[in-house]
Amino acid sequence: MTVDTSSILALDFDGVVCDGLKEYFETAWRTYYQIWSPSSDTPSAEIAASFYRLRPVIETGWEMPILIKALVEGISEQEILQRWGEISQLCLQKDKLIAADIALKLDQIRDEWISTDLESWLNLHRFYPGVVEKMQNVGDRNIHIMIITTKEGRFVRQLLQQQGVEIPEHCIIGKESKRPKHQILTELMTQTKVIWFVEDRLKTLQVVQQQPILAAVKLYLADWGYNVASEREQARQTSGIELISLSDFTQNNFPTC
Numbered sequence: 001m002t003v004d005t006s007s008i009l010a011l012d013f014d015g016v017v018c019d020g021l022k023e024y025f026e027t028a029w030r031t032y033y034q035i036w037s038p039s040s041d042t043p044s045a046e047i048a049a050s051f052y053r054l055r056p057v058i059e060t061g062w063e064m065p066i067l068i069k070a071l072v073e074g075i076s077e078q079e080i081l082q083r084w085g086e087i088s089q090l091c092l093q094k095d096k097l098i099a100a101d102i103a104l105k106l107d108q109i110r111d112e113w114i115s116t117d118l119e120s121w122l123n124l125h126r127f128y129p130g131v132v133e134k135m136q137n138v139g140d141r142n143i144h145i146m147i148i149t150t151k152e153g154r155f156v157r158q159l160l161q162q163q164g165v166e167i168p169e170h171c172i173i174g175k176e177s178k179r180p181k182h183q184i185l186t187e188l189m190t191q192t193k194v195i196w197f198v199e200d201r202l203k204t205l206q207v208v209q210q211q212p213i214l215a216a217v218k219l220y221l222a223d224w225g226y227n228v229a230s231e232r233e234q235a236r237q238t239s240g241i242e243l244i245s246l247s248d249f250t251q252n253n254f255p256t257c
Contacts, residue, residue, distance in 0.1 A: 006142050007194035009255055010185065013149035013156050015200035015225030017131050023124035025051050027113070028064035031106045035065060035097070038072070047071050056226045057084040059201070060150050060175070062102040066091045081228070107152060114158065122162050128224060130250030132163045143255070146188065147172045148181050148197075182208045185217055196255040198244065200225025202234060205241050218255070220244040 014020055028051070029043045050071050057080060058064055066088050070080060080087060092099060114121050135145055145167060147156055153174030160167060173184055181204055188195060193216065199205050200222040208214050221227065221235040224246040235243045248254060 006192060008144050008146050008188055008192050008196070009138055010146045010148050010188070010195055010197045011135075012181075012199045012201070012204075012222075012225075013147050013151050015227075016198050016222045017127065017135070017147070018159060019126045019128060020124065021052050021055060023121065024055065024058075024064060026124060027106060027110050028068055030109050030113075031102065032065035032068040032072075034105065034109070035102070036069065036095075043068070050077055053077060054080055056201075056228050056231070057081060058226075059203075060099075060103065061106050062099040063088050064106065065102060110152075110155065114155075118158075122159065125159055127159075127163060128246055130246065132165060134250045135165055135167075137252075144192075145171065147174075148184050149173070150175050152176060180207070182211050182214060185214055186211065189213065189217070196220065198222055198249065200227050202227060202231040202241075205235075206238075209240055218242075220249075222246070222249065 011017055014024075025043075025048055032038075033041060047068060051067060054067060054071075054077055058067060063084075067080070069091055070087055075087060091097075110121075138145060147153075147160075147167065149156060149172075151174055153169075153172045153176055156172050156174060157167075157169070160172075173179075177184065181199070185195060185197060185208060195216070196218045197205070197208065198220045202221055205219045205221060208217060208219060219241045221232065221241055221243050223232055223243050232243055235241050244254075
């Protein structure tokens with residue numbers, strides 16, 4: 001991975017660039033339906049609403065149908081917020097499931113959906129206001145855009161192309177890279193001295209902060225993304241992590257050295 005640039009604006013995708021909550025839920029429901037074969041093939045509005053509120057607990061795709069399973073079984077939103085790591089593992093163990101198998105099934109379902117009805121899949125995604133324009137204009141300031149995401153890179157490329165955003169393939173680093181974000185940022189540090197990293201998961205930013213080699217990376221928590229009020233408040237009180245609003249992010253003077 002080589003980037004010829006003087007500085008990098010590294011962005012998470014889901015929750016920073018694009019809001020895919022509706023697509024997330026639909027793909028998660030289709031996967032849940034294939035695994036557990038519920039009596040109804042239509043999810044309730046209550047399950048969907050809870051899923052949207054609880055989206056911040058999900059770190060990787062295999063957890064999505066597991067979250068629906070937990071909600072269907074009556075586990076409360078508060079309990080999921082407090083104990084999601086434990087609950088998700090118990091759900092796997094109870095039904096003798098393997099996370100990697102669920103992830104594969106989910107990606108296959110998404111791939112089939114894209115291949116058979118691309119338009120409906122694209123229409124369930126919403127780019128946050130002003131973000132596409134920001135990505136298109138930031139290059140004028142000799143700042144290079146990188147997408148670092150746990151989403152499959154091919155899905156990201158499909159969505160960006162629909163918006164007319166052209167990013168070199170090597171600048172979209174997705175789940176297929178099988179490397180944590182802090183490792184990717186470490187690799188980028190060998191190519192540039194200035195990196196701004198905008199992410200909507202506080203835990204991810206905290207892990208980056210724990211890497212001494214990444215001390216110079218400027219960290220931002222996107223307050224419009226998939227996080228909860230307590231995480232945003234914690235970011236406000238954490239030195240080295242700045243809580244940023246969508247309006248501040250899309251301003252011409254962001255990022256600043």
